[in-house]
Amino acid sequence: MATPVEKTGSRNDPASPTRTQRSPAYAREPFHDHYKWNAEQVYDFVLFMADTGLRPDEAFNLQHRDVTVTESDARGEQILEIEVRGKRGVGHCKSMPGAVRVYQRLLGRAKPAKAETRREGQHRRKEGGEAPPAPEQEWPQPTDRLFPGNHIKLFNNLLTRTKLKFDRDGKPRTAYSLRHTYICMRLMEGADIYQIAKNCRTSVEMIEKYYAVHLNNTLDASAINVLRPKPDFRKKKTPRAKAQHPAEEDLSV
Numbered sequence: 001m002a003t004p005v006e007k008t009g010s011r012n013d014p015a016s017p018t019r020t021q022r023s024p025a026y027a028r029e030p031f032h033d034h035y036k037w038n039a040e041q042v043y044d045f046v047l048f049m050a051d052t053g054l055r056p057d058e059a060f061n062l063q064h065r066d067v068t069v070t071e072s073d074a075r076g077e078q079i080l081e082i083e084v085r086g087k088r089g090v091g092h093c094k095s096m097p098g099a100v101r102v103y104q105r106l107l108g109r110a111k112p113a114k115a116e117t118r119r120e121g122q123h124r125r126k127e128g129g130e131a132p133p134a135p136e137q138e139w140p141q142p143t144d145r146l147f148p149g150n151h152i153k154l155f156n157n158l159l160t161r162t163k164l165k166f167d168r169d170g171k172p173r174t175a176y177s178l179r180h181t182y183i184c185m186r187l188m189e190g191a192d193i194y195q196i197a198k199n200c201r202t203s204v205e206m207i208e209k210y211y212a213v214h215l216n217n218t219l220d221a222s223a224i225n226v227l228r229p230k231p232d233f234r235k236k237k238t239p240r241a242k243a244q245h246p247a248e249e250d251l252s253v
Contacts, residue, residue, distance in 0.1 A: 037109070037112045038149065038151070038154060039154075040105075040109065041109075041147060041149060041151055042151045042154050042155055042158065044102045044105055044106055045059070045147055045151050045155070045175075046155070046178060047098065047099070047102045048099055048102045048103070048106075048146075049175065049178035049179065049181075049182070050178050050181050050182055050185075051095050051096040051098045051099035051102065051182070052080070052082065052093055052095045052096070052099055052182065053093070053179050053182035053183060053186075053199065053200045054082070054084065054093065054179065055086055055087075055176065055179060056152075056174075056175040056176055056179075057086055057087065058084050058085065058086035059146070059147060060145065060147055060150075061085050061086065061145070062082065062084070062085075062145060062146045062147070063142065063143055063144065063145055063146070064107070064140055064141070064142050064143075064144055064145075064146065065142040065143060066082060066083040066084075066085070067080055067081075067082055067083075067103060067146070068080070068081045068082075069081075069100055069103070072094075072097070077097040078097060078100045079094055079095050079096065079097055079099070079100065080093075080094070080095035080099050080100060080103055081093075081094055081095075082094075082095065084201065086201075088201050091201040093199055093200075093201075094199060103146075106140065106146055107139075107140055109140070110137040110138060110139055111137075111138045111139070111140065111144075111148075113134075113135040113136070113137060113138070152174075152175060155175055156174075159173055179200070180210075180211065182200075183196060183200060183207060183211045184211055187207075187211060187212060193207055193208070193212065
């Protein structure tokens, strides 16, 4: 009887030497930092847009020198004063308090360092060369943009994976939908529609046409369900004078 041959490695075993030998070089490399940087940028992009109501082109043109952290006049909370440059020229915007923390993360996030490419690393290892020194970290400068990369593709992929790409009417959601979210949230909280239009650099008519029509709390039921008081046509009965008794008449005399 033949002795069974012991298998040294399984095809589905991640620790198998045969599997490791077959895997390409880039699969054994550590996780790339620029993937993490892009993911964090998209996360802060969504929050920043929902707290400011900027248009996508205004947000992509925004530089750090256009943003100032200041205190709100009403509550004393910190907000962002933004000098917006877009299709309507130069305007101004005051953010929600939540945008301050997002902007502080953007300031404290180093720009992605340009390391050697995959092909350069493979060629270096083949030639037996030493690994290059780690590049120095560079921090955002006043003339740098808040969102230097184009995150639209990653944002659309995120909507598709979470099944939020289309609304209930079949219309696709885009980065512009975050501006709609900001305006609708402000209206739901009872903010003045004129101040919202001024802060978003649009008109009251545009907000009433495209935003306020979808909100239930903009309708005042007490002002709508007004009923005119109905007139009372019933005849009023006049009380008759009570007749006095003859004995009482004598006493009164």
